[in-house]
Amino acid sequence: MRVYSFVKPKKKPLLKEDTKLWLIFITISFILYISFGLFLEIKSYLFKKETKELYNQTLTLKHKIIELNKQKEFIYTQKALYEDIMIKNQLVKQQIQNLLDLIPDPITLEKFYIDHNKLIIYGITPTKDVYNLLMLPPLESIFEQTITYFYELPNGWYKFKSENFIKSEDENQTE
């Protein structure tokens, strides 16, 4: 027996409306979760990359700082050497000044030779006593060994050669 219906047949959807809505909602949520995770991964990667770059830059700067410090040290070395040379020049000047101040009035200086550890003085003295009293004591106080040679002149005065030695370690050349 055939059954007839008064209602027209409707197409039955595979999924109901609310099911569709749920599936779309869940899919979108899932995509959003993955996107967020991906976004964080990308950010992490970028941070990692920048960290590496910063680390390399820091390392380069550290090397540069070492170089700059070396340059600074070298400038200090040059400055110290310059100052040392200027001080030594002043010491030479002072030593010559002191030597000339040492010569008493009655004694005439003809020549002197000064080296690191010796001083040789040539001069004329009216008497040996004048030399021995006025010039010898200061020389003896400075030098460890003093040898004096006298040569009598026709007028009765004496030419003398005074050799003075000091045993100090040669402080030569700022070396």
Added chain:
Amino acid sequence: MKIKLNKPNIKIPKITIYGIDVIKNLGFFALYIIITLLAITLIIAPSIKKFKQTQKKYFEAKYEFNMVNNQYNKTLNELKMLKKENAKILNAFRRDFNINNFKNFASQFMEITSIEKNGTKPFKKDFLTTIYFVKSKINSPKDFYDFIDALKNYKYIVKVYFPINFQKEGKKILLTLKLEHYRLKNPKALKAEEKAH
């Protein structure tokens, strides 16, 4: 003998409110919660953890970089200041000795009769020193003192050193002295190195 198992007759009750299937929606809601929790546990939480770690490392690296950069700038400024303050000395060490220039300079204090070069030798690691023996005539020891004082402002680094010989000759004094000129071993290489910064 065949045992006949009866199928359990479980039937999910269909509860509808205003035509909405409550049980089905609750099921989907539970599914959504599960998916969310799984996503948080497996995807988002590890990513956040990794992100936080890398971010922390980045800020640490940035902080260190800033510190080192500040230190670099400070050192660079100090070096510039040092170069500026000691420009005269640094330039003097770079110059090669010129005998004619020295004669001109010394002529203010003495009459030079001869200058004899006596070799160059290395001094310390970075310097060279050249020895000159100078014979000259001066009017009085004061000329010699003034000469030494003037060396402070001279364009070369010159050291007056022993042996020094003073000999009276008429109204003048014959002066023999040793000069040492100091300069850098390789000023060009140093200049290039400085320009690199």
